[in-house]
Amino acid sequence: MSYVDEVLAQVKTKNANEPEFLQAVEEVLNSLRPVIEANEEKYRKEAILERITEPDRQLMFRVPWVDDNGQVQVNRGFRVQFNNAIGPYKGGLRLHPSVNLGIIKFLGFEQIFKNSLTSLPIGGGKGGSDFDPKGKSDREIMAFCQSFMTELCKYIGADTDVPAGDIGTGAREIGFMFGQYKRIRGLYEGVLTGKGLSYGGSLARTEATGYGLLYLTREMLKCNGQDIAGKTVVVSGAGNVATYAIQKAQQMGAKPVTCSDSTGWIYDPEGIDVALLKEVKEVKRARLTEYAAARPSAEYHEGRGVWSVKCDVALPCATQNELDIEDAKQLVANGVIAVAEGANMPTTLEATKYLQENGVLFAPGKAANAGGVATSALEMSQNSERLSWSFEEVDSKLENIMINIFHNLDDAAKRYGVAGDYVAGANIAGFEKVVDAMLAQGVC
Ligand code: NDP
Secondary structure, X not given: OOHHHHHHHHHHHHOOOOHHHHHHHXXXXXXXXXXHHHOHHHHHHOOHHHHHOOOOEEEEEEEEEEOOOOOEEEEEXXXXXXXXXXXXXXXXXXXXXXXXXXXXXXXXXXXXXXXXXXXXXXXXXXXXXXXXXXXXXXXXXXXXXXXXXXXXXXXXXXXXXXXXOXXXXXXXXXXXXXXXXXXXXXXXXXXXXXXXXXXXXOOOHHHHHXXXXXXXXHHHHHHOOOOOOOOEEEEEOOOHHHHHHHXXXXXXXXXXXXXXXXXXXXXXXXXXXXXXXXXXXXXXXXXXXXXXHHOOOXXXXXXXXXXXXXXXXXXXXXXXXXXXXXXXXXXXXXXXXXXXXXXXXXXXXXXXXXXXXXXXXXXXXXXXXXXXXXXXXXXXXXXHHOOOOOHHHHHHHHHHHHHHHHXXXXXXXXXXXXXXXXXXXXXXXXXXXXXXXXXXOXXX
């Protein structure tokens, strides 16, 4: 049995109840086969794959808090510190009822390679809770965040582990958590990113993931003889990533015509009105029905369905496994030329394979959405220097990082004889640097 197959079998036995984690490991290890086969004896002896698929540590803890009726509620908190070979653990905190250990592990595992691809010194980690922020008052959110941080603060720090936002964790939640960290630890340090601008946040962090997605997509198209300007773009999600992806696509002369949330989706043939979308989602925190009510050109549909809209470029920006094989078939039938993942693992393995086999340019999330974590690392740099850079300075660094990421993965794919397979390229480029550092640091 090959080394990859042996380790895949072990990982399956050890983590049988964690389908998302298994999916991520399978995708990564399968695409790393060319590199691993070229170094099989050495990697096997050093147990590189066993070490890289086992988190350094995984923390699970009780998060008790009191709701507005005086009732005590209990949630489960997580932080998985996966790998710190190239820098302090870095990765977001997801607050969503679907959160469990397997989802946090899948996200933490992916984060190792994504962070490595940015070429910045950050390791991989992820955390969160099954707490649902929807419908909670500000006081309830604060009570939860303070309780969550009361436990988490024992394990994180500016040089050890620096969490950030993710689904359900925005500026409000980061603010409450930062306040509690400072209060308990007595330290004013860059322990979280995604902070408000008045207390150490970075300009352009809010826009970074969506903007970065478009910088990389534009470069991928350019290197394949296509121009983003004039393209029709279909976007899923209506949160942080989707909103700023739509905004940057418009600035580049493309036309995004859809967005979605967990209950329905919008088709707006005139192009999405970003100001209205922000008003509905960021200010009112309302459903997309309100967007449709305020915009005559928009159609609202219940359920899912954005991938049925004819487009040149598809950008899944909501959540994992939201683009399946049937969606992929429909996109291909409608002539899509590129799919770039704004969310983490939004495309199923089967759908990814189908898209690639049908000649669609496919940029995986760990490369395409790395702009968020890259800018978080730029926030860490600014905090360490006690300086704030201008929006333009951060944005231009972000643009360069995304262009470099694309070329790194393009080169890695070519080096291993899988030119144009950007999934393999991203995994290989991210893996090589981490493994180099692991080997240099001995058995640990
Ligand atoms: P937000 O919480 O801001 O937005 C998420 C959007 O996706 C919302 O519109 C939400 O709908 C929708 N959504 C969430 N879960 C589901 C579901 N199960 N089914 C359908 N729709 C759903 O999150 P972000 O925009 O920050 O994150 C989106 C994705 O991007 C995630 O995969 C995240 O891990 C990834 N990502 C985010 C980064 C960042 O910087 N923010 C960085 C890198 C990756 P509703 O409004 O109804 O809740």
